[in-house]
Amino acid sequence: MSFNFDEELDRSGTGSEKYDARKRLFGSDDITPLWVADMDFAAPACVSEAIQKRAMHPIYGYSMVPEHLFSNLQRWVAERYDWHPNQDEILLSPGVVPVLYAAVNALTKTGDGIIVMPPVYPPLFKAVSDNQRELILNPLLITHRDQSQSVDKGAEYLNAPAQTLHYEIDWDGLELCAKKAKMLLFCSPHNPVGRVWTRSELARLLDVAERHDLIIISDEIHADLTFVPHTVLATLPGAEKRVITAMAPSKTFNMPGLGLAWLVAPEIAQREAIKAQYAKLAIHVNNPLSMVATEAAYGHGHDWLAALLNYVKITHDEVVARLAEHPQAPQGIAAEGTYLLWLDCRHTGLDDQALQRHFVEKAKLGLSAGVFFGEAGRGFMRVNLAAPRRIVSEAIERLIESFTQPS
Numbered sequence: 523m524s525f526n527f528d529e530e531l532d533r534s535g536t537g538s539e540k541y542d543a544r545k546r547l548f549g550s551d552d553i554t555p556l557w558v559a560d561m562d563f564a565a566p567a568c569v570s571e572a573i574q575k576r577a578m579h580p581i582y583g584y585s586m587v588p589e590h591l592f593s594n595l596q597r598w599v600a601e602r603y604d605w606h607p608n609q610d611e612i613l614l615s616p617g618v619v620p621v622l623y624a625a626v627n628a629l630t631k632t633g634d635g636i637i638v639m640p641p642v643y644p645p646l647f648k649a650v651s652d653n654q655r656e657l658i659l660n661p662l663l664i665t666h667r668d669q670s671q672s673v674d675k676g677a678e679y680l681n682a683p684a685q686t687l688h689y690e691i692d693w694d695g696l697e698l699c700a701k702k703a704k705m706l707l708f709c710s711p712h713n714p715v716g717r718v719w720t721r722s723e724l725a726r727l728l729d730v731a732e733r734h735d736l737i738i739i740s741d742e743i744h745a746d747l748t749f750v751p752h753t754v755l756a757t758l759p760g761a762e763k764r765v766i767t768a769m770a771p772s773k774t775f776n777m778p779g780l781g782l783a784w785l786v787a788p789e790i791a792q793r794e795a796i797k798a799q800y801a802k803l804a805i806h807v808n809n810p811l812s813m814v815a816t817e818a819a820y821g822h823g824h825d826w827l828a829a830l831l832n833y834v835k836i837t838h839d840e841v842v843a844r845l846a847e848h849p850q851a852p853q854g855i856a857a858e859g860t861y862l863l864w865l866d867c868r869h870t871g872l873d874d875q876a877l878q879r880h881f882v883e884k885a886k887l888g889l890s891a892g893v894f895f896g897e898a899g900r901g902f903m904r905v906n907l908a909a910p911r912r913i914v915s916e917a918i919e920r921l922i923e924s925f926t927q928p929s
């Protein structure tokens with residue numbers, strides 16, 4: 523089966539945040555927007571067809587979960603992750619972020635400490651601070667991939683090509699933080715730095731959680747989008763008592779606007795507490811279009827996803843290699859997963875505002891500022907590679923030119 527990820531679809535005028543908010547966010551419509559984490563590729567045909575078929579019936583009433591949604595979802599995670607949650611452990615949700623908020627409210631009290639490891643997707647911080655819990659930061663460390671030696675404390679990174687840099691958990695910091703915390707909001711794979719945590723890292727994390735009696739909310743929304751095997755934290759022995767997993771078809775199949783995610787909470791008291799939070803706000807999932815789309819995606823989306831990953835990986839490798847040819851330009855920190863690339867701009871000498879201005883005005887690019895992901899993101903930018911390769915390549919050439927040619 524062949525899929526055409528080179529097809530250039532005009533998204534402007536569709537209410538797309540990425541395209542139609544360009545002027546408001548970046549001050550100009552004349553930029554290539556490679557920021558918010560959705561893709562510029564058509565969703566798989568099975569998804570569009572399921573929506574169109576359901577939409578043909580002109581009544582969009584309160585709807586039940588379609589017959590095969592759970593079984594398709596369970597088969598999907600069984601085949602990909604050797605993970606076998608029971609149906610009664612799975613709860614549908616309007617998004618992964620609502621899972622984070624509900625879990626924080628359900629399983630901790632006002633003032634409790636919750637650990638977050640920046641740079642990270644900002645709602646992880648907000649789920650803590652919006653709910654009057656204490657935010658405990660344990661920033662990731664930047665290390666050399668091989669030596670596993672932290673280089674972030676000095677200027678040594680300036681001599682290290684970014685492809686050899688990657689992020690690790692600060693284990694000593696985590697031990698200290700865990701003493702004061704009740705919960706950890708974990709991002710796996712990690713947006714924006716592109717780490718896919720190894721089984722041994724996950725085992726070590728779980729060990730810390732067990733020793734300090736922490737609950738882990740594992741946001742695995744990017745799990746299906748990895749270039750190396752992803753391990754679901756919940757599959758590790760001992761996880762069932764303290765790990766709640768949030769996943770969704772939204773990133774995987776490019777349907778985040780449809781608003782459907784799911785969580786797995788094996789421990790019954792935790793699950794009931796989260797359900798009670800949803801009940802308090804009368805949150806339920808009964809959108810007929812998102813449900814048939816999810817059922818179809820998990821049932822028939824395998825080949826499309828395999829082709830997508832192949833396409834994104836080629837783009838990723840080309841971009842990282844091309845930037846490495848121009849050391850003055852921002853450098854990509856090679857990702858193990860997600861379609862997002864974390865650009866190290868620290869050597870450019872530009873502060874965060876100047877960086878954003880430079881990208882917009884000189885390179886005509888709208889990217890996510892690293893500082894959006896916390897202080898630990900200062901000096902970085904995040905580029906979304908999930909667009910037709912011609913568009914990404916042209917964007918990267920403009921970026922290189924803007925840093926290498928005097929204006």
Ligand SMILES: Cc1ncc(COP(=O)(O)O)c(C=O)c1O
Nearest residue numbers: 559617618619643713741743783
């Ligand atoms: C790590 C992570 N979690 C959650 C989300 C958003 O989840 P949702 O739209 O389902 O609330 C994103 C979107 O970028 C993300 O990167």
